[in-house]
Amino acid sequence: xxxPAIGVCYYPEHWPVEWWEEDARRMAEAGIKYVRIGExxxxxxxxxxxxxxxxxxxxxxxxxxxxxxxxxVGTPTxxxxxxxxxxxxxxxxxxxEGRRRGFGSRRHYDFSHLGYREECARITQLLIDKVxxxxxxxxxxxxNEYACHDTVLSYSDAALQGFRAWLAARYGTVEAxxxxxxxxxxxxxxxxxxxxxxxxxTVTEAAPAHWLDFRRYSSAQVAAFNKVQFDLMKAAxxxxxxxxNFMSRSTxxxxxxxAETLDVASWDSYPLGHLEGVPEPAESKLPYLRQxxxxxxxxxxxxxxxxxxxxxxxxxxxxxxxNWADYNPDPLPGMARLWAWEAFAHxxxxxxxxxxxxxxxxxxxxxxxxxxPDSKEAPGYFxxxxxxxxxxxxxxxxxxxxxxxxxxxxxxSEWAWKIQPQAAGFSHQQHVRNCYVPLRKRGVDVxxxxxxxxxxxxxxxxxIPALFAWNDALRTAIAxxxxxxxxxxxxxSKTENFAIPAALGPxxxxxxxxxxxxxIDSTDPRQTVSVKGGGAVGxxxxxxxxxxxxxxxxEEDFPVLVAQGRLNYLxxxxxxxxxxxxxxxxxxxxxxxxxxxxxxVRCRVRGKWRVYFNYGDTAAxxxxxxxxxxxxxxxxxxxxxxxxxxxxxxxx
Numbered sequence: 001x002x003x004p005a006i007g008v009c010y011y012p013e014h015w016p017v018e019w020w021e022e023d024a025r026r027m028a029e030a031g032i033k034y035v036r037i038g039e040x041x042x043x044x045x046x047x048x049x050x051x052x053x054x055x056x057x058x059x060x061x062x063x064x065x066x067x068x069x070x071x072x073v074g075t076p077t078x079x080x081x082x083x084x085x086x087x088x089x090x091x092x093x094x095x096x097e098g099r100r101r102g103f104g105s106r107r108h109y110d111f112s113h114l115g116y117r118e119e120c121a122r123i124t125q126l127l128i129d130k131v132x133x134x135x136x137x138x139x140x141x142x143x144n145e146y147a148c149h150d151t152v153l154s155y156s157d158a159a160l161q162g163f164r165a166w167l168a169a170r171y172g173t174v175e176a177x178x179x180x181x182x183x184x185x186x187x188x189x190x191x192x193x194x195x196x197x198x199x200x201x202t203v204t205e206a207a208p209a210h211w212l213d214f215r216r217y218s219s220a221q222v223a224a225f226n227k228v229q230f231d232l233m234k235a236a237x238x239x240x241x242x243x244x245n246f247m248s249r250s251t252x253x254x255x256x257x258x259a260e261t262l263d264v265a266s267w268d269s270y271p272l273g274h275l276e277g278v279p280e281p282a283e284s285k286l287p288y289l290r291q292x293x294x295x296x297x298x299x300x301x302x303x304x305x306x307x308x309x310x311x312x313x314x315x316x317x318x319x320x321x322x323n324w325a326d327y328n329p330d331p332l333p334g335m336a337r338l339w340a341w342e343a344f345a346h347x348x349x350x351x352x353x354x355x356x357x358x359x360x361x362x363x364x365x366x367x368x369x370x371x372x373p374d375s376k377e378a379p380g381y382f383x384x385x386x387x388x389x390x391x392x393x394x395x396x397x398x399x400x401x402x403x404x405x406x407x408x409x410x411x412x413s414e415w416a417w418k419i420q421p422q423a424a425g426f427s428h429q430q431h432v433r434n435c436y437v438p439l440r441k442r443g444v445d446v447x448x449x450x451x452x453x454x455x456x457x458x459x460x461x462x463x464i465p466a467l468f469a470w471n472d473a474l475r476t477a478i479a480x481x482x483x484x485x486x487x488x489x490x491x492x493s494k495t496e497n498f499a500i501p502a503a504l505g506p507x508x509x510x511x512x513x514x515x516x517x518x519x520i521d522s523t524d525p526r527q528t529v530s531v532k533g534g535g536a537v538g539x540x541x542x543x544x545x546x547x548x549x550x551x552x553x554x555e556e557d558f559p560v561l562v563a564q565g566r567l568n569y570l571x572x573x574x575x576x577x578x579x580x581x582x583x584x585x586x587x588x589x590x591x592x593x594x595x596x597x598x599x600x601v602r603c604r605v606r607g608k609w610r611v612y613f614n615y616g617d618t619a620a621x622x623x624x625x626x627x628x629x630x631x632x633x634x635x636x637x638x639x640x641x642x643x644x645x646x647x648x649x650x651x652x
Contacts, residue, residue, distance in 0.1 A: 004344045004397060006388045007034030007072075007352030008370060009316060012060035013044045014359060019375075020060055023356065024067040030370075030381065031388025034350050035064055036315060039074025039144045040106070042123065043081040054130040065136035072243065072315075072352075073131055074141035075229055077120040079106045084119065091116040093154035096200045105363070106144075107151045111221040112158040117228055124229045128236045139241040141315065142229045145268060146222050146244065152252040153218050155200050166217045168193045180497040181209040208420045209498040215415040219253035223261065230261035245315035246307070248274045248300055251414040251429060255307045256450045265308030268316035268354070271297055271339060273325040279430050287600070287617060290332040291641060294602055294615035295437045297339065301346035302436075303409055305400060306448040314343045316354035319380030320368025328366070334641030337383040338613045341643045344391070345604035345611035347400030353384055390633060394645065398607020403445040404460040404592050407432055410451040413468035416494065423522035423540050426490075426573075431465035434574070435486070438583035443595025443603050443625075456481040460590040465570075467491040470507060478512065478567075484590040486582070488570035489540055493517065505542075506569060513564050515546035517571070528575065530555045535578025542571040552582070596623045601638065605648070612644040 008027060012020055027035065038045075038057060046052055061071050085092065085103050093101045093110040101108060109116050120143075131137055146152070171177040174190050183189040188207060190196055199206035199214050230242050241263035246255055248270065259265055271292025275285055278293040288294065304312045319336050321328045340351040358369040358378070365373075370381040390396070413428035439446050449462070454473040456462045463486045464474070470492050478485065493505030501507040504516040521541040528538035531554045544559045551568070552561040561582060562569050566589075570582065587594055597603065600616025610628060614620050622636045627649050634644030 003349040004391055005033035005350050006031055006340070006384055006391075007036065007313075007315075007350045008032050008384075009036045009352060009355045010064075011040070011355065011359075012037060012063075013041050013056065015357070017056075017059070020063045021066075024063050024069060027064075027069060027356065028067040030385040031392070032384070033070060034072060034138060034352060035069050035356075036072040036074060036141060036352055037061075037064075038127075039076060039141055040079045042076035042079055042084075045076060045126075046081065046123065049083055049087065052126065054126070058131060058134065061131060061134050061136045065134070069136065070138035071134070071136040072139045072141055073127060073137060075120070075124050075127060075143055077109075077123065077142075077229070078144040080109055080116070080119070084116070088113065088115045088119070090156070090158065092156075093151060094156040094159075095150075096153070096155060098155060098201060105149075107149050109151075110154045110156050110158055111152065111218070111225050112154060112156065112162040114158070117225060120225070121228050121232060124232050128232060132236050137237075137240065139243055139264070140229075140233045140237075141266075142226050142233075142242060142244045142262075144245060145247050146226070146258070147250050147252040148247060150252075152222060153215070155198050159218070159221075160198055162221065163198065163214060163217050164193045164196055166220065167196060167213065170213070181207045181213075182499065183207070207498075208416075211419045212412075212416060212498050215419075216412070219257060219411070222253040223258040226258050227261040241311075243313060243315065246304060248296065249277055249429065251411050254411040255304075256411070256452065259307045259309070262308065264311045264313055264349070265304045266313035266315040266350075267300055267304045269297055269300070269314050269339060269343065270316070270318045270322055271335075272318060272329060272331060273322040276325060276327075279425075279427070279433070288615060290329050291335055291615045291617065292339075294600060295433070295440050297342055298346065298440060298602060298604070299433060299436050301343055301348065302446055303448045305347050306409070306450060310347070310399075312348060313350040313352065314340075314348055315350075315352050317343070317351050319353045319355075319370055319384065320378055321366070322368070323364050323366035332617065332641045333379065334383065334639070334643075336380040337387050338615075338641050338643055340384070340387045341390075341611055341645075342602070342604070342613050344396065345400075345606050345609075345613075347606060351387070353380060394609070394632060396607070396609065396645075398609075401445055401605040401607075402458065403447040404590075405439055405444055405463070405587075406447040406449045406456070406459045406461075407435055407463045407465070408449045408451055408453070408467065408474070410467055412451070413466060416468040416498065417466065417490075420498070422520065423525075425525070426466075426522075426540060428466040428468070431489070431573070434576075434579045435463045435465055435583060437576075438580040439587075440602050441580065441597060442584070442587060443597050444587065444592060445605055453477055456483060459483055460592050461486070461586055463487075463586075464491055465489075469494045469496045471496070478508075483566065484586060485567045486570060486586050487513075487567065489542055489572055508567075513546075513548060513562075513567050513569055515544050515548050515562055515564075515569060517542045518545050519543045525573075531560055531574070531578055533581070535581055536575045537572035537578065538575070540573040544569075544571050551585075595625055598622070608648050608650075610646045610648060612638055612646070614638045614640060614642045616640055 492507035525539040528536040598620035
């Protein structure tokens with residue numbers, strides 16, 4: 001394989017066979033190198049049990065191969081056919097209210113159902129047998145968008161039986177479980193594992209440790225489901241990468257755990273569709289309605305680069321209006337190009353647009369493609385072709401530069417603060433974003449680290465926001481780190497069993513941080529307290545008892561930021577002004593170089609290039625950085641939705 005490259009998602013089963021050759025010719029002409037097919041095609045591959053029709057799939061791959069296109073084959077397990085429900089009526093998931101979810105769309109299965117898991121192994125093996133040696137085959141995609149449509153947590157009998165077995169394996173004795181869950185509190189002790197129910201439908205809240213274990217169990221089922229397909233694929237073709245396409249703001253399962261059975265992480269990037277879900281005030285989103293949030297894509301690029309251990313793709317890139325958001329604006333001209341360039345700057349190997357041709361039927365008929373339904377080129381086609389030409393012109397490539405700053409992102413922390421938020425809307429993910437955005441505004445390259453990281457060497461600054469509980473790996477990393485640390489708020493406020501630690505939060509040794517949280521002030525986020533020197537705090541405020549240096553305090557004289565040596569602890573949720581102030585201070589202390597970026601402009605270094613992208617709706621002027629040798633694409637005047645590439649004096 002040679003990277004980077006442009007790809008596209010294609011559905012030959014949707015179009016007459018007579019169209020395939022011309023489609024493939026036009027794809028190659030546009031500079032497309034990779035084509036994903038097959039991930040929703042089970043009913044075409046096996047219309048009735050055991051009646052197999054793989055000839056059309058092989059034929060479509062033959063056509064694509066003739067035009068030099070490489071194929072990623074997706075397993076169709078996200079869309080089991082209707083006859084599968086007849087065969088396994090109990091395979092459908094059950095929602096939190098105890099209602100069975102039905103057939104008629106997609107993702108209609110329960111991860112805990114072992115019978116369906118066997119069916120998935122069977123169809124995966126059949127795919128391997130039929131196309132595993134095809135010359136066009138370049139890799140596999142497992143299933144499609146795990147967790148989409150709220151499908152990780154199921155409250156079915158299969159989940160109940162699996163959960164009980166998982167608990168027995170985890171705790172060994174029911175007495176150990178009772179102690180871990182705090183069963184004595186409301187007389188909730190169990191005598192046997194088979195007495196335990198799922199945590200939904202209780203009169204009031206179940207024990208937080210009960211909920212957390214159910215989330216851990218459910219996450220493990222997604223990973224186990226993926227492993228079945230991965231093992232079959234690697235046994236047959238160890239040379240080919242196995243990929244899965246994750247999603248934006250998806251935290252329902254532990255992606256790091258699942259990626260132990262992947263070669264490449266990918267994600268589906270829909271910046272306009274997901275703008276509404278970005279946790280920023282509505283007025284701050286108004287300038288970006290046709291561009292998307294300037295930092296949401298970048299954060300996910302960096303996250304999935306970490307999930308994929310450095311290897312990652314965009315499997316679905318928005319090319320125009322989508323169909324599933326409340327409002328679906330037409331992107332600002334140039335954005336389909338900008339989004340691709342931004343992904344490549346963050347290290348993407350492939351950016352694959354969804355989809356080749358807009359479908360004139362069914363649920364996604366309003367979702368734009370590179371072609372219109374009448375096969376005429378849509379605006380996204382020309383922008384994708386332009387990206388392919390520019391990549392070739394520059395010989396763009398190399399590795400995404402390792403950042404000097406890293407942020408720890410932890411899925412378990414996101415679950416924990418949903419289970420017992422204490423302040424409605426308190427989120428680990430939001431606190432990660434609150435630190436990430438100020439770094440991006442200063443042109444700083446950021447790496448994301450998993451909570452299993454035990455070594456922070458190579459970084460000047462590591463940030464650990466709103467971490468649920470310390471583990472041995474992170475304690476080791478902190479103890480051995482000679483760089484600067486920013487921790488908090490709420491970090492280390494619980495044990496792994498969801499109890500308050502004996503030493504209280506942040507539960508760090510006194511020689512690292514002599515501080516403890518004595519009590520919490522959880523407030524409506526609209527109620528804020530000004531901070532001396534600028535900014536405000538609210539939503540979450542910790543009352544610290546500390547002998548560390550008080551660096552910043554609020555107007556009520558409570559510590560906001562304390563420091564002990566190179567370790568800084570933030571004891572509150574800060575507004576954007578305060579977070580920029582704190583991040584700027586940390587960058588200065590750690591001597592991390594920054595850039596003077598215009599509003600709305602972001603950048604990233606890959607190989608010997610720095611790529612700038614303008615999310616603003618007006619032109620901006622760049623200030624050349626000291627390490628740049630000159631612009632090789634675009635210039636100092638960067639238009640709205642524009643891209644400028646600078647060559648570095650030395651490779652990044």
